[in-house]
Amino acid sequence: xxxxxxxxxxxxxxxxxxxxxxxxxxxxxxxxxxxxxxxxxxxxxxxxxxxxxxxxxxxxxxxxxxxxxxxxxxxxxxxxxxxxxxxxxxxxxxxxxxxxxxxxxxxxxxxxxxxxxxxxxxxxxxxxxxxxxxxxxxxxxxxxxxxxxxxxxxxxxxxxxxxxxxxxxxxxxxxxxxxxxxxxxxxxxxxxxxxxxxxxxxxxxxxxxxxxxxxxxxxxxxxxxxxxxxxxxxxxxxxxxxxxxxxxxxxxxxxxxxxxxxxxxxxxxxxxxxxxxxxxxxxxxxxxxxxxxxxxxxxxxxxxxxxxxxxxxxxxxxxxxxxxxxxxxxxxxxxxxxxxxxxxxxxxxxxxxxxxxxxxxxxxxxxxxxxxxxxxxxxxxxxxxxxxxxxxxxxxxxxxxxxxxxxxxxxxxxxxxxxxxxxxxxxxxxxxxxxxxxxxxxxxxxxxxxxxxxxxxxxxxxxxxxxxxxxxxxxxxxxxxxxxxxxxxxxxxxxxxxxxxxxxxxxxxxxxxxxxxxxxxxxxxxxxxxxxxxxxxxxxxxxxxxxxxxxxxxxxxxxxxxxxxxxxxxxxxxxxxxx
Amino acid sequence: xxxxxxxxxxxxxxxxxxxxxxxxxxxxxxxxxxxxxxxxxxxxxxxxxxxxxxxxxxxxxxxxxxxxxxxxxxxxxxxxxxxxxxxxxxxxxxxxxxxxxxxxxxxxxxxxxxxxxxxxxxxxxxxxxxxxxxxxxxxxxxxxxxxxxxxxxxxxxxxxxxxxxxxxxxxxxxxxxxxxxxxxxxxxxxxxxxxxxxxxxxxxxxxxxxxxxxxxxxxxxxxxxxxxxxxxxxx
Numbered sequence: 001x002x003x004x005x006x007x008x009x010x011x012x013x014x015x016x017x018x019x020x021x022x023x024x025x026x027x028x029x030x031x032x033x034x035x036x037x038x039x040x041x042x043x044x045x046x047x048x049x050x051x052x053x054x055x056x057x058x059x060x061x062x063x064x065x066x067x068x069x070x071x072x073x074x075x076x077x078x079x080x081x082x083x084x085x086x087x088x089x090x091x092x093x094x095x096x097x098x099x100x101x102x103x104x105x106x107x108x109x110x111x112x113x114x115x116x117x118x119x120x121x122x123x124x125x126x127x128x129x130x131x132x133x134x135x136x137x138x139x140x141x142x143x144x145x146x147x148x149x150x151x152x153x154x155x156x157x158x159x160x161x162x163x164x165x166x167x168x169x170x171x172x173x174x175x176x177x178x179x180x181x182x183x184x185x186x187x188x189x190x191x192x193x194x195x196x197x198x199x200x201x202x203x204x205x206x207x208x209x210x211x212x213x214x215x216x217x218x219x220x221x222x223x224x225x226x227x228x229x230x231x232x233x234x235x236x237x238x239x240x241x242x243x244x245x246x247x248x249x250x251x252x253x254x255x256x257x258x259x260x261x262x263x264x265x266x267x268x269x270x271x272x273x274x275x276x277x278x279x280x281x282x283x284x285x286x287x288x289x290x291x292x293x294x295x296x297x298x299x300x301x302x303x304x305x306x307x308x309x310x311x312x313x314x315x316x317x318x319x320x321x322x323x324x325x326x327x328x329x330x331x332x333x334x335x336x337x338x339x340x341x342x343x344x345x346x347x348x349x350x351x352x353x354x355x356x357x358x359x360x361x362x363x364x365x366x367x368x369x370x371x372x373x374x375x376x377x378x379x380x381x382x383x384x385x386x387x388x389x390x391x392x393x394x395x396x397x398x399x400x401x402x403x404x405x406x407x408x409x410x411x412x413x414x415x416x417x418x419x420x421x422x423x424x425x426x427x428x429x430x431x432x433x434x435x436x437x438x439x440x441x442x443x444x445x446x447x448x449x450x451x452x453x454x455x456x457x458x459x460x461x462x463x464x465x466x467x468x469x470x471x472x473x474x475x476x477x478x479x480x481x482x483x484x485x486x487x488x489x490x491x492x493x494x495x496x497x498x499x500x501x502x503x504x505x506x507x508x509x510x511x512x513x514x515x516x517x518x519x520x521x522x523x524x525x526x527x528x529x530x531x532x533x534x535x536x537x538x539x540x541x542x543x544x545x546x547x548x549x550x551x552x553x554x555x556x557x558x559x560x561x562x563x564x565x566x567x568x569x570x571x572x573x574x575x576x577x578x579x
Numbered sequence: 580x581x582x583x584x585x586x587x588x589x590x591x592x593x594x595x596x597x598x599x600x601x602x603x604x605x606x607x608x609x610x611x612x613x614x615x616x617x618x619x620x621x622x623x624x625x626x627x628x629x630x631x632x633x634x635x636x637x638x639x640x641x642x643x644x645x646x647x648x649x650x651x652x653x654x655x656x657x658x659x660x661x662x663x664x665x666x667x668x669x670x671x672x673x674x675x676x677x678x679x680x681x682x683x684x685x686x687x688x689x690x691x692x693x694x695x696x697x698x699x700x701x702x703x704x705x706x707x708x709x710x711x712x713x714x715x716x717x718x719x720x721x722x723x724x725x726x727x728x729x730x731x732x733x734x735x736x737x738x739x740x741x742x743x744x745x746x747x748x749x750x751x752x753x754x755x756x757x758x759x760x761x762x763x764x765x766x767x768x769x770x771x772x773x774x775x776x777x778x779x780x781x782x783x784x785x786x787x788x789x790x791x792x793x794x795x796x797x798x799x800x801x802x803x804x805x806x807x808x809x810x811x812x813x814x
Contacts, residue, residue, distance in 0.1 A: 162659035166716070169633045169651050170673045170723055180672075184663035320738040321709075416621075445620035445765060446809040453811075472739060475811035502813055516743035518772040520795070520810060527750070528743035528772070534708060 012260040015253035022069035022246075033063035045236045053236040055228055064225060065242040072221040073250060075136045075214075076202035082140025083201070084194050087147025088183075095155050095182060096174045109152060112145040120145075121204060125213040132221070135214040139204045143197055150193055154186035192262040199254030206247045222247050285347075286311050286434040286466035287332060292344035294327050294336055301538040302327050303490035304344070306565075309434065314460055314467040316477030319487035320513075322535050328487070329436050329470045349434055352427025352465075356439040359419060362411040368395075368422050369407025375429040394425040398455055417448035424455060428463065435460070438470045453480050474501065474514060486510045489536050489546035495568040506567075506574035509547045545572065581645050581726040583609040583632070583759055588641035590624070590631050601627045603783035604641070609727070614753055614760040616774030616791065618767055618806065624783040625763050626654075629731045632761070650725035654732035656712035660704040666690070666715050667700030673722035689718040693748060710741035714748065721752070729761045734769060742769070749773055767810050771795055779803045 038058035045053050052061040090109060094102035112120075124138035158164065159182065167181055208214035209223025210230075217224065222243040229240030287309040294302035302324040309315045319325040331342050333351050355361040363371055372391035376382040382390070388407070395403035398421040411419055420440060427435055437456060441449035457480055460467050471477050477484055478498050486494040486507065494507040505511050515529035522528070533550040536542050545551070548558035553573045563572045590602035602624040609615040619625045630636045632643050633651045653659035660669060670686045687697050693714040704712055713733060720728055730749065734742040750773055753760055764770045770777055771791055778788035779800065787800040798804045 162653045162655060163661045165630075165635055166651070166653060166659050166719070167661070167672070168635065169649075170719070172672065180664070181661050185661070320740060446767075446811075447620065447805055449811070450809040473811070474739075475813050478813050479811045513740060514813075516740045518743070518746065518768045519813060520768050520771060522768065522772055524772055527747045530743045530747065531740045 008260055012256040015256055019250055019253045022066050023073050026066040026069045030063035030066045033060045034067040046238045052238040052242040061239045061242050065246050068221050068225055075132050076198055076205050078136040079140035079201040080194060080198040083143035083147050083197055086144035087151055090148035091151025092178050094152055095178050109145060109148050113149050117142045125208055130213050130216055132215045135208050139201050155182050158182050158185050192258055195258035195261050199251045203251050286349050288347040290345045292331055294331050295341050296339055299538040301490055305492055307485055309466045309468055312464045312466050314481045316481035316484045317470045318474055318477050323487040324490040325470050325487045326438055329438050333436055350430055350432045351434045351436060352432035354423050354437040354440045356442050364411050367408055367410055372426050372429055394428045398425045416444050420452050432465050434466045436468045493570050506569040507571050508551050508553050582611045583727045583761060584644045586642045589639040590627050590636055591639040601783055605785055607778055607785055609759055609761050611759050612757045613775045614762050614773055616770030616777040617761060617763045617780060618770050619780035623780045625780050626731055629729045629763055632729055645726055648726035650720035650723050650728050652716050652720050652730045652733050655736045656709055656716050659716050660712055662704055666702050670719050670722050673719045689722050693718045709737050710744055713745050727759045731763045746773060
């Protein structure tokens with residue numbers, strides 16, 4: 001297990017090993033000592049023979065603490081089992097029952113969740129009578145409402161997904177839906193919750209036994225030992241300390257195990273450190289990228305990319321998903337997050353970024369105007385009122401009617417196109433020399449897409465800002481840009497003008513890409529041209545040209561040596577003829 | 580094969596004060612064995628219409644025939660397949676129950692039909708590419724032996740080179756099996772490529788419909804014209 005190397009994993013393993021040792025071997029190793037009555041050593045303090053002292057009957061406290069691990073942990077697990085079983089049943093039922101019965105049950109769960117768990121446990125313990133088993137039931141049942149609520153909430157979130165809708169269309173029954181489709185997909189957070197709950201149950205059990213409602217003498221668990229020890233805490237503090245430490249350690253073991261489980265299942269591995277590329281202003285070109293590499297451990301999604309975007313130039317960066325185009329754009333604006341590592345040099349003027357989904361890139365809790373003004377107050381220390389005025393002016397610049405009103409609205413009140421306009425206006429709050437737009441119109445409708453592309457062109461003309469447009473759509477790029485960079489598997493394979501793109505590119509990949517897109521004049525009697533095979537993954541080592549395995553023109557040299565980038569194309573056999 | 584018919588279909592979504600008519604009286608026929616393309620922008624009600632046809636949303640008025648045997652292929656193959664279910668069991672689940680059904684054989688036949696190898700049956704969706712996932716989704720829809728198939732934006736989550744393969748597959752399957760199909764997309768070029776007839780939807784209503792070439796070369800409705808003018812073109 002790799003996770004054991006992390007501090008959390010190691011702590012989990014260590015405390016769990018201690019707990020297992022006590023549970024499995026405790027009664028065997030110390031069983032005799034724990035019941036041996038020594039009338040010569042009644043209620044003694046710590047000594048060499050009894051490191052934690054003895055109790056009122058002269059029994060060794062350390063031995064009793066170790067032996068008590070088995071009933072304490074065992075009963076806590078029994079309680080957890082009851083919680084999980086009851087919670088799954090109650091929380092899963094609304095998904096199986098019809099709409100009305102489900103709603104009724106949800107209301108019931110909501111009602112019982114409102115009671116504090118420990119209070120329910122206490123009441124149940126009184127009702128069910130004292131003793132180990134009844135107390136386990138009391139604690140287990142007290143945990144059911146919270147677990148049921150979690151199950152139900154998670155199930156509801158999965159129930160909204162397309163694959164559940166697909167199964168419904170196929171006529172899959174409700175019970176099968178719950179068992180086959182819903183539960184497996186919510187299992188991980190539930191396991192984490194159950195593990196954390198086991199720690200809580202252990203503590204609750206100690207509390208109940210301490211109050212005399214749990215395990216009864218002559219049986220004993222940690223809570224009861226604590227109770228006995230506390231009566232004599234001034235005579236022999238060790239007698240109370242030993243079970244106390246055991247409870248804390250065991251509780252910690254469960255919690256750390258739960259945290260660790262959350263990390264393993266949730267994929268929340270601790271972030272590695274990496275150097276981010278910095279952006280600093282330079283005169284001349286708007287963006288110069290030299291030998292840019294972005295790596296995530298062994299995977300290298302961007303493998304040495306060099307290009308320039310001149311002042312005021314509009315350049316498109318196209319490629320399929322996995323080509324590294326978006327990472328190149330992120331690296332150019334210094335936004336690659338660890339564990340990503342950026343190498344190479346990037347020189348960029350003041351940069352504004354426009355993302356694909358303006359809903360996630362605008363803060364939903366702040367008014368549009370406030371967010372825009374923030375840019376000016378933070379960067380130029382502009383007074384708030386002046387910044388607000390500039391925000392409204394910029395919103396007007398991107399053709400938002402009633403800009404003053406929109407500035408007071410929240411992002412969710414705007415349509416997708418309006419949000420993208422606001423995002424562009426935000427970029428214009430400074431004086432950008434470069435606007436990097438990453439798939440700015442992919443989430444938008446065609447009619448709105450056209451407006452946004454027109455707006456970007458207008459902004460570029462009026463402010464002199466250069467544009468780097470990242471897109472998978474050649475036609476979109478051709479609408480706005482004069483030059484196109486084509487990326488494939490982490491490298492730029494072709495750098496050409498839009499005229500050349502239309503007339504006939506030199507790289508076989510660009511040609512194939514162009515042919516595979518149906519346009520409004522495509523011949524409908526013919527199947528679309530396709531590119532067989534798939535792009536090499538960023539982790540695959542590629543010796544020659546990355547496109548060679550899929551290329552009809554590839555020769556032996558293509559498979560062994562990467563072609564140099566010459567005359568705007570990286571290919572050993574470029575296509576010369578222009579259609 | 581059966582025709583798919585929408586007669587005066589209205590769909591109301593939301594509760595009480597927030598309720599709104601998303602589909603406002605749609606009459607549309609997909610003749611048996613043909614493909615009708617449905618175009619329109621997001622929010623126009625085209626996906627709601629599809630969901631109504633398979634019973635995922637209730638009708639406020641009108642009638643959709645046939646009432647059963649309609650299968651839907653969803654837009655996003657990353658969310659329409661259960662991440663914990665192998666490809667084989669996902670397809671097998673859709674095969675109608677009954678005596679003498681050779682499930683394993685049927686699954687193999689369907690995977691072959693959509694151009695996947697038999698070895699794919701044991702894999703989980705996360706080990707497949709987007710295009711392969713969409714093939715699985717198509718195989719699953721066909722496994723239910725549907726009378727009508729509705730494809731809702733099935734290529735918009737895919738890369739362009741993969742989109743071509745899926746479109747070719749859809750055309751091949753439609754011709755081989757004589758499927759009746761409603762093909763929904765916001766991409767006019769894609770709709771033009773696969774459909775025999777096209778219907779344009781705007782704000783919950785069908786504003787224009789007819790043979791693909793007629794509608795796209797001589798649009799009568801102003802909205803269709805705007806839509807056509809907005810399509811980015813290379814040439």
